[in-house]
Every structure is written in C-alpha cells, then in structure tokens.
Amino acid sequence: MLKKIFLGLGALLALLIVGISGFFAKAYFSTESRRNTVYKVNLQPVSITSDSAELAYGNRLVTAKGCRDCHGDDLGGKVFIDDPKLAFLVGKNLTKGKGGLPEEHDINDWVLALKHGIRKDGKPLLLMPSHEYTLLSEQDMSAIIAYTQSLPRIDREFPPQKIGFLGRILTEIGKIDLFPAEMIDHNRTLLKEVKAEVSVEFGKYLSSGCQGCHRANMKGGEPIAPGFPIVADISSTGNIARWTEEQFLQTLRTGKTPEGKILKPSEMPWNMTAAYTDTELKALYLYLRSI
Numbered sequence: 193m194l195k196k197i198f199l200g201l202g203a204l205l206a207l208l209i210v211g212i213s214g215f216f217a218k219a220y221f222s223t224e225s226r227r228n229t230v231y232k233v234n235l236q237p238v239s240i241t242s243d244s245a246e247l248a249y250g251n252r253l254v255t256a257k258g259c260r261d262c263h264g265d266d267l268g269g270k271v272f273i274d275d276p277k278l279a280f281l282v283g284k285n286l287t288k289g290k291g292g293l294p295e296e297h298d299i300n301d302w303v304l305a306l307k308h309g310i311r312k313d314g315k316p317l318l319l320m321p322s323h324e325y326t327l328l329s330e331q332d333m334s335a336i337i338a339y340t341q342s343l344p345r346i347d348r349e350f351p352p353q354k355i356g357f358l359g360r361i362l363t364e365i366g367k368i369d370l371f372p373a374e375m376i377d378h379n380r381t382l383l384k385e386v387k388a389e390v391s392v393e394f395g396k397y398l399s400s401g402c403q404g405c406h407r408a409n410m411k412g413g414e415p416i417a418p419g420f421p422i423v424a425d426i427s428s429t430g431n432i433a434r435w436t437e438e439q440f441l442q443t444l445r446t447g448k449t450p451e452g453k454i455l456k457p458s459e460m461p462w463n464m465t466a467a468y469t470d471t472e473l474k475a476l477y478l479y480l481r482s483i
C-alpha cells in the first residue's frame with residue numbers, strides 16, 4: 193500500500209516537473225519567435241526642420257515623453273532593468289558615438305522605431321513604448337527626431353540585452369508587453385498636428401503618454417512589472433475627481449498628492465510631467481475628469 197502511494201506521488205511529481213518544463217519551453221520558444229518576427233511596413237515620410245525653436249521644442253518633448261527615463265538624461269543610454277530573472281534591458285545610446293546608433297541611421301530608421309516599434313531589420317524593439325509614440329502628431333515626432341539627431345556623440349557601450357525566465361513567462365501569460373510592435377496599427381497615418389490649447393481633445397492626445405501604465409481607460413490596475421505599485425485610477429472615478437486644477441498641477445510637478453502621498457519618480461514619472469506646460473496639464477485635467 194505504502195509503496196503504491198510512493199509510486200503515485202513519484203509519478204505526480206514527475207508529471208509536475210514535465211508540465212513545468214514543458215510550459216517553460218513553450219514560453220521560451222514563443223517569446224523567441226515573437227522576438228524574431230519581421231514586420232513589413234509602409235513607411236510614412238516625415239520631414240524635419242532643424243532651426244533653434246524646433247530643437248528647443250524637441251528637447252522639451254524628449255523630457256515630457258519620458259525618453260530620458262530609459263535612455264539616460266544625456267540620451268547616451270542606460271541600463272534600466274537589471275534583474276537576472278526578469279531581464280537585462282538597456283535604453284539604447286541614441287547618439288552616434290561608440291555603442292550608439294550606426295552612422296547610416298537616418299530619419300526613416302527613427303520613424304521605424306517611434307511609429308512602428310521596430311529596427312531597420314524589421315524586428316521588434318523590446319519594451320520601447322512605441323505603442324504610445326505611434327500616437328504622436330507628425331509635428332511632435334519630427335521635433336523629437338530633429339533634436340535627437342543633433343545630439344553630440346557619447347561613447348557608452350553595454351552588454352547585449354537578455355530576457356530571463358520570469359520575463360519570458362510573464363510575457364507568455366500577457367503580464368508584460370515586451371513587444372510593443374504587436375500592439376501598433378502599422379497602417380495608421382500620423383496626425384499632422386494637434387492644437388495646443390486647454391481642451392479635452394488636446395488632453396486626450398497627451399494622455400497617450402500615460403496609457404502605458406494607467407491603461408487606455410486611465411483606470412490603472414495591476415502593477416506594470418513585479419515590484420512596482422498598483423497603478424492608480426486617474427479617471428473621474430479616482431482621487432482626481434476631488435482635486436482642484438491647481439492641486440492636479442502641483443501633484444504632477446512635485447510628486448506630492450493632496451492626500452499627502454509621495455510619488456516616487458521611478459514608479460510614477462512626475463519628473464516627466466513636471467516638464468509639461470500649464471496648458472498641457474490643464475488639458476490633461478479636463479480630459480481625465482471627463483472620462
């Protein structure tokens with residue numbers, strides 16, 4: 193009898209091990225195949241001007257759209273996830289120095305990255321939030337490209353990216369969006385420009401920069417990655433409904449909410465929203481309270 197139970201338990205354990213390794217193997221091969229998918233897209237030409245007003249606007253946008261959070265303050269690249277289980281991910285060196293973009297990297301390659309989330313070879317960029325940047329107007333995208341193309345060379349090299357086993361499993365079960373290219377409508381044309389004014393429409397446009405974490409409906413939810421806090425509801429059903437416009441502006445500039453909560457810039461990137469103009473924040477306030 194005892195022997196039978198042991199045999200039974202042994203078989204169960206063996207089954208469990210086979211099951212787990214089978215699931216991991218599936219996660220491994222499926223993430224590898226998604227990573228090697230080659231996207232073919234029709235490139236929409238974007239023209240740029242590089243006068244000083246355009247460069248200054250591009251510089252501000254690069255802060256306001258969060259590029260520096262992942263690519264470093266000087267955009268010379270930085271490691272932004274370094275957890276052997278999860279991944280080793282580098283926000284690429286965006287200058288043309290050593291370890292940066294290749295010499296021949298041109299405007300079209302920029303559009304591939306920002307609008308489509310892919311590299312020159314058509315393969316998807318990892319975790320680069322292009323599903324947000326694809327919603328930028330042509331005017332804003334072109335200013336960002338003009339500015340980043342004008343950057344001085346910075347030599348900074350990194351080891352290659354790696355995806356850990358937990359990163360693969362979380363990707364497989366849909367808890368991490370490792371391949372933003374999959375979420376993009378590649379046939380969409382860019383809006384020409386969006387009028388900067390205190391309107392719901394402009395607020396909605398700006399909210400694409402919040403979507404990645406607060407979700408399309410702005411109601412937040414589960415943490416964006418293990419170790420991060422629950423994402424707050426910032427629609428009219430969240431705390432914002434009770435805040436005055438002034439309190440909203442203050443929160444997004446100082447990281448301190450009217451309830452006295454201190455927001456960490458590494459979790460809620462308010463150093464990014466601190467670069468927004470009054471008009472932009474007021475438009476966001478209008479929009480968020482309208483939904």
Ligand code: HEC
Pocket residue numbers: 254257258259260261262263281282283284286301302305306310311312316317318319320321325336340353
């Ligand atoms: C959440 C972090 C994050 C943010 C925010 C972010 N990036 Fe990235 N970006 C990455 C990562 C990671 C890579 C490297 C992906 C890879 O090699 O698979 C990358 C790669 C790139 C590339 C390289 C394309 C290539 O061909 O190798 C460009 C260009 C780029 N980002 C531009 C930008 C710009 C401009 C912004 C702001 C508008 C921005 N990124 C914001 C994470 C980010």
Ligand code: HEC
Pocket residue numbers: 398399401402403404405406416420421422423424425426430431432443449453454455456459460461465476
């Ligand atoms: C990288 C992810 C991320 C992005 C991008 C992001 N947020 Fe957040 N935000 C969070 C998280 C996480 C919290 C909750 C932080 C906490 O509980 O400590 C939060 C909290 C907030 C809060 C405080 C809400 C409350 O009730 O206390 C406001 C307001 C807010 N975000 C507004 C915005 C706006 C507006 C944008 C876009 C311009 C934005 N966030 C973009 C992650 C993000």
